[in-house]
Amino acid sequence: MDIDLLRTFLEVYRTRHFGRTAENLYLTQSAVSARIRLLEETLGAPLFTRARNDIQLTPAGTRMLKYAEAIINAWNRARQDAALGEEDKVSLAIGASYSLWDILLQDWMHRLYGTMPRVSLQAEAHGPELLIRKLLDRALDVAFMFEPPQMAELEAREVASIKLIMVADRPSLTAREAVGSGYIMTEWGTSFAITHARHFPDMPPPAVRMGPGRMALAFLLHHGGATYLAEQMVSEHLASGRLQRVDDAPVIDRQVHVVYPLASERKPLLEQALSLMAPRQAATAATHAAEPAL
Numbered sequence: 001m002d003i004d005l006l007r008t009f010l011e012v013y014r015t016r017h018f019g020r021t022a023e024n025l026y027l028t029q030s031a032v033s034a035r036i037r038l039l040e041e042t043l044g045a046p047l048f049t050r051a052r053n054d055i056q057l058t059p060a061g062t063r064m065l066k067y068a069e070a071i072i073n074a075w076n077r078a079r080q081d082a083a084l085g086e087e088d089k090v091s092l093a094i095g096a097s098y099s100l101w102d103i104l105l106q107d108w109m110h111r112l113y114g115t116m117p118r119v120s121l122q123a124e125a126h127g128p129e130l131l132i133r134k135l136l137d138r139a140l141d142v143a144f145m146f147e148p149p150q151m152a153e154l155e156a157r158e159v160a161s162i163k164l165i166m167v168a169d170r171p172s173l174t175a176r177e178a179v180g181s182g183y184i185m186t187e188w189g190t191s192f193a194i195t196h197a198r199h200f201p202d203m204p205p206p207a208v209r210m211g212p213g214r215m216a217l218a219f220l221l222h223h224g225g226a227t228y229l230a231e232q233m234v235s236e237h238l239a240s241g242r243l244q245r246v247d248d249a250p251v252i253d254r255q256v257h258v259v260y261p262l263a264s265e266r267k268p269l270l271e272q273a274l275s276l277m278a279p280r281q282a283a284t285a286a287t288h289a290a291e292p293a294l
Helices: 004-015 018-025 029-043 058-080 098-115 126-134 175-180 192-197 213-223 231-240 269-273 281-289
Strands: 048-051 053-056 090-096 120-123 142-145 156-168 185-188 208-210 228-232 254-261
Touching: 004 058, 004 142, 018 029, 018 058, 053 058, 058 126, 058 175, 058 281, 090 098, 090 126, 098 120, 098 142, 098 156, 098 213, 098 231, 098 269, 126 156, 156 175, 185 228, 185 254, 192 213, 192 254, 208 213, 208 228, 213 228, 213 231, 254 269
Parallel strands: 090 120, 090 142, 185 208
Antiparallel strands: 048 053, 142 254, 156 228, 156 254
């Protein structure tokens, strides 16, 4: 099967528009239609319902979606491995949730690049659902996330603990005052949300909700307010006085987990890579190395 047929199928699914798909893939709209028609003829089933301004997957298209993504992921990984050239070269595909790159993994990647020259690195940032799907499809060797999946096919263990502290753009705020007006609710996962609700059960709805910590920090610096951010993200702003710590707000710990396929042939390489984390993080990883999967 032509891999471009699957790419076109996925792009039509993403855009729900043949014209935008044509623009994104640098094709004519008739070429997009021809590719989808050929794929449908090959599979023997329609993949989309075509109504004006309303393109939806058929049941067959929905079933095909996960296979198309898996095939594209495997093809991209195969191309990467084949392009390594040198016999002793090996690839390591690393994924993480968006905020963890800023907080934990960027410095680690620099150490990997400088210390393990035979390793070809691939780094990606995704939400947890896509990270898990890519691990299962072997498009990623390893992923870092706050809340690991409970799946028999995947192994997970804690490698670090992130301290989240409440910071504000004004001094001398109490935690109650901070959450009372202009509060930014940064999304740090389900466990954080539960702990946060337990500490602040009567707080009014937040002024704004933000996903990645980087977005929340930028918003806080521009508009003011208060939010929970990782210590590593705000240390310079605290030192300069641009931000202030809300002293009576509780510190909320978030555990970071490394997740990888249970039967991964990259496990020895991964253990070597994990040993290059910062000393405290590496010690945490070593402590959990002998523990069973979570």
